[in-house]
Amino acid sequence: MTKMREKKNADADGVGIVQTEFVVFAQPPDELVLESGKRLGPVTLAYEMYGRMNADRSNVILVLHAFSGNAHAAGYHAGEKTPGWWDAMIGPGKAFDTDRYCVLCSNVIGGCGGSTGPSSINPATGKPYALDFPVITIADMVNAQKELIDHLGIKKLFCVAGGSMGGMQALQWVALYPEMVRNAIPIATSLKHSPQQIAFDEVGRQAIMADPDWRRGNYYGHGQPERGLAVARMVGHITYMSDKSMEQKFSRKLKDDNYSFSFAPEFEVEGYLRHRGDTFVKRFDANSYIYITKAMDYYDLSGGRLFPAGTTVSTRFLVIAFESDWLYPAYQSEELVSELKIRHVEGTYCRIESTYGHDAFLLEVEEQTHLIKHFLTAGAERAGQGNA
Amino acid sequence: MTKMREKKNADADGVGIVQTEFVVFAQPPDELVLESGKRLGPVTLAYEMYGRMNADRSNVILVLHAFSGNAHAAGYHAGEKTPGWWDAMIGPGKAFDTDRYCVLCSNVIGGCGGSTGPSSINPATGKPYALDFPVITIADMVNAQKELIDHLGIKKLFCVAGGSMGGMQALQWVALYPEMVRNAIPIATSLKHSPQQIAFDEVGRQAIMADPDWRRGNYYGHGQPERGLAVARMVGHITYMSDKSMEQKFSRKLKDDNYSFSFAPEFEVEGYLRHRGDTFVKRFDANSYIYITKAMDYYDLSGGRLFPAGTTVSTRFLVIAFESDWLYPAYQSEELVSELKIRHVEGTYCRIESTYGHDAFLLEVEEQTHLIKHFLTAGAERAGQGNA
Numbered sequence: 056m057t058k059m060r061e062k063k064n065a066d067a068d069g070v071g072i073v074q075t076e077f078v079v080f081a082q083p084p085d086e087l088v089l090e091s092g093k094r095l096g097p098v099t100l101a102y103e104m105y106g107r108m109n110a111d112r113s114n115v116i117l118v119l120h121a122f123s124g125n126a127h128a129a130g131y132h133a134g135e136k137t138p139g140w141w142d143a144m145i146g147p148g149k150a151f152d153t154d155r156y157c158v159l160c161s162n163v164i165g166g167c168g169g170s171t172g173p174s175s176i177n178p179a180t181g182k183p184y185a186l187d188f189p190v191i192t193i194a195d196m197v198n199a200q201k202e203l204i205d206h207l208g209i210k211k212l213f214c215v216a217g218g219s220m221g222g223m224q225a226l227q228w229v230a231l232y233p234e235m236v237r238n239a240i241p242i243a244t245s246l247k248h249s250p251q252q253i254a255f256d257e258v259g260r261q262a263i264m265a266d267p268d269w270r271r272g273n274y275y276g277h278g279q280p281e282r283g284l285a286v287a288r289m290v291g292h293i294t295y296m297s298d299k300s301m302e303q304k305f306s307r308k309l310k311d312d313n314y315s316f317s318f319a320p321e322f323e324v325e326g327y328l329r330h331r332g333d334t335f336v337k338r339f340d341a342n343s344y345i346y347i348t349k350a351m352d353y354y355d356l357s358g359g360r361l362f363p364a365g366t367t368v369s370t371r372f373l374v375i376a377f378e379s380d381w382l383y384p385a386y387q388s389e390e391l392v393s394e395l396k397i398r399h400v401e402g403t404y405c406r407i408e409s410t411y412g413h414d415a416f417l418l419e420v421e422e423q424t425h426l427i428k429h430f431l432t433a434g435a436e437r438a439g440q441g442n443a
Numbered sequence: 444m445t446k447m448r449e450k451k452n453a454d455a456d457g458v459g460i461v462q463t464e465f466v467v468f469a470q471p472p473d474e475l476v477l478e479s480g481k482r483l484g485p486v487t488l489a490y491e492m493y494g495r496m497n498a499d500r501s502n503v504i505l506v507l508h509a510f511s512g513n514a515h516a517a518g519y520h521a522g523e524k525t526p527g528w529w530d531a532m533i534g535p536g537k538a539f540d541t542d543r544y545c546v547l548c549s550n551v552i553g554g555c556g557g558s559t560g561p562s563s564i565n566p567a568t569g570k571p572y573a574l575d576f577p578v579i580t581i582a583d584m585v586n587a588q589k590e591l592i593d594h595l596g597i598k599k600l601f602c603v604a605g606g607s608m609g610g611m612q613a614l615q616w617v618a619l620y621p622e623m624v625r626n627a628i629p630i631a632t633s634l635k636h637s638p639q640q641i642a643f644d645e646v647g648r649q650a651i652m653a654d655p656d657w658r659r660g661n662y663y664g665h666g667q668p669e670r671g672l673a674v675a676r677m678v679g680h681i682t683y684m685s686d687k688s689m690e691q692k693f694s695r696k697l698k699d700d701n702y703s704f705s706f707a708p709e710f711e712v713e714g715y716l717r718h719r720g721d722t723f724v725k726r727f728d729a730n731s732y733i734y735i736t737k738a739m740d741y742y743d744l745s746g747g748r749l750f751p752a753g754t755t756v757s758t759r760f761l762v763i764a765f766e767s768d769w770l771y772p773a774y775q776s777e778e779l780v781s782e783l784k785i786r787h788v789e790g791t792y793c794r795i796e797s798t799y800g801h802d803a804f805l806l807e808v809e810e811q812t813h814l815i816k817h818f819l820t821a822g823a824e825r826a827g828q829g830n831a
Contacts, residue, residue, distance in 0.1 A: 293642045
């Protein structure tokens with residue numbers, strides 16, 4: 056997403072120094088069976104934990120990340136100056152209060168944040184999977200996370216929460232394991248990917264695949280298809296911001312006083328996009344871009360799939376959308392809220408005024424903190440965990 | 444733009460068979476002086492005419508095309524089955540009624556529709572200009588059109604009209620030659636390119652420049668940078684449609700019944716975008732994409748530049764915007780309307796309900812026809828041309 060918050064006083068109000076941990080499961084012959092019918096194993100999942108599990112492990116909040124995120128949601132890795140991607144929201148006294156709850160952030164399979172993905176070594180060949188990695192879905196990501204939750208001995212999650220693709224995983228958790236989720240906070244997300252969302256993803260994939268350095272996915276050892284991946288990311292960044300936030304941030308400001316009458320970047324917005332594209336290719340795997348966008352495009356919990364017939368759902372929902380988010384517009388959250396009402400599921404809906412566009416779930420800290428704290432406290436009281 | 448209207452009964456209600464004509468001017472040493480200070484000459488401009496000029500040449504409507512358009516606005520070229528890009532709007536009894544008016548459509552310099560552009564032969568080298576073509580602006584396009592209007596012996600245009608970049612040219616005509624424009628119809632356009640509009644253009648340029656086949660612009664004789672140009676066009680098409688029109692047209696429909704669990708195009712929207720990209724590269728020059736988007740990005744008639752101080756403006760305006768157009772949102776047309784009010788310039792503003800997005804200026808024929816006919820008739824009566 057557009058920007059990580061740089062914290063002024065590192066650690067003063069945060070979770071401090073943290074490290075990513077890993078669990079390995081689905082060892083052959085007990086591989087993870089995917090939605091496609093294919094099997095994947097062994098599977099490594101990267102995760103981080105902040106705060107402590109209580110005795111009955113009933114205070115765990117599973118935080119799920121967006122498209123290009125990773126397990127490092129809060130605190131600092133030793134020697135690094137940038138905190139985790141939701142550090143403003145996770146910590147003592149923050150929205151996800153680590154004095155009360157144990158916050159767990161799990162990476163997704165298919166990515167490049169330490170979990171098994173297309174850049175991992177395929178045990179069958181000893182080389183990176185590349186396109187031999189099976190196509191995965193949001194449900195496959197969640198089924199892998201279920202293994203982690205079992206591994207940690209957690210019977211029931213106090214809450215699942217996330218923005219964007221993190222919200223899709225939160226909803227997928229409810230769809231697959233409703234009895235394991237007390238509370239759910241899907242933010243700036245949808246019940247399904249719309250054709251416009253699919254179209255933006257497809258453009259990103261095509262930009263990568265058009266780059267000859269992509270080599271049909273077999274670029275490991277040769278260097279990334281950097282140009283195509285940068286173009287994909289630039290398109291993404293436009294969709295994460297809003298027309299208004301771009302106007303506020305860049306307007307028509309030039310780097311120099313006058314038009315260059317050349318094709319060098321001269322508008323500030325051009326320089327910003329190129330910079331974002333260039334830094335992204337240093338941290339993100341092009342094949343992961345392709346696999347994870349495809350997982351989002353397949354995602355569809357509309358038409359009753361969120362609450363399959365016959366399931367009893369006692370999960371409480373806090374649904375949050377942002378006014379200027381045109382990538383995951385508020386009407387999509389409202390479709391989710393309608394499903395809750397039809398099934399008499401308890402839910403609160405908040406449409407927050409913001410000019411930040413889709414990035415708002417990372418940037419609108421104050422209002423989200425207020426809503427989430429209140430929602431979680433009420434949920435803890437309900438569960439008899441007032442002093443959890 | 445997204446689709447050309449295929450006419451059911453060719454010629455039954457249209458202007459019939461037409462052909463593109465050409466004028467050459469700015470012969471050295473009298474080159475066209477560009478906004479950058481550079482000079483360009485000789486300059487060829489392609490144009491088409493439908494209907495007849497009256498004796499005093501006072502009934503000419505100059506129609507201006509959008510980004511990827513050309514001079515062929517109406518009727519059929521011999522042997523072709525697709526009419527001009529605004530055929531639904533130009534012809535006997537249509538919005539731009541060729542029984543009353545002489546409709547002239549001028550191509551722009553910088554493009555690849557027969558006028559001088561980067562793919563033209565540079566007389567200094569005997570080879571295509573490529574990046575030696577000077578960077579041009581919307582004002583340069585209009586100054587070239589002024590030469591055409593002079594060449595045709597037209598002292599005053601009855602109307603200038605166009606959508607998108609065509610609307611920018613219409614407004615630029617008023618800014619440069621207010622005394623020559625009786626009526627102006629800017630549609631789905633803006634007084635300036637916003638940072639979001641610049642950003643989408645920059646992504647398209649970067650996609651082209653990232654393609655090694657672009658060869659820093661020197662691809663003539665080698666073949667186009669087709670992959671990069673196709674990606675640029677795919678991004679464009681998303682911006683021309685609306686979230687809603689994509690939902691209506693594609694929803695999540697698949698080509699086959701089930702997910703393929705592969706990266707082949709399977710959602711209909713994916714197939715559509717790839718098809719649009721593939722056909723575009725056969726008709727449009729990649730360097731023209733770069734030059735014309737840059738001209739749009741430089742375009743800025745805000746802050747009083749539309750009506751420079753001291754000019755007297757008697758031009759009447761009909762400003763049209765569309766509800767679902769998020770590429771050139773209605774608020775941009777409303778900024779234009781504010782400028783008209785501030786300067787006491789006569790103007791009518793219509794915000795048309797439509798789900799077509801930016802493409803609406805090509806597709807919402809009925810409502811536009813009603814508005815434009817009425818506006819032009821009132822303008823003709825005002826000018827004493829009731830029987831023009």
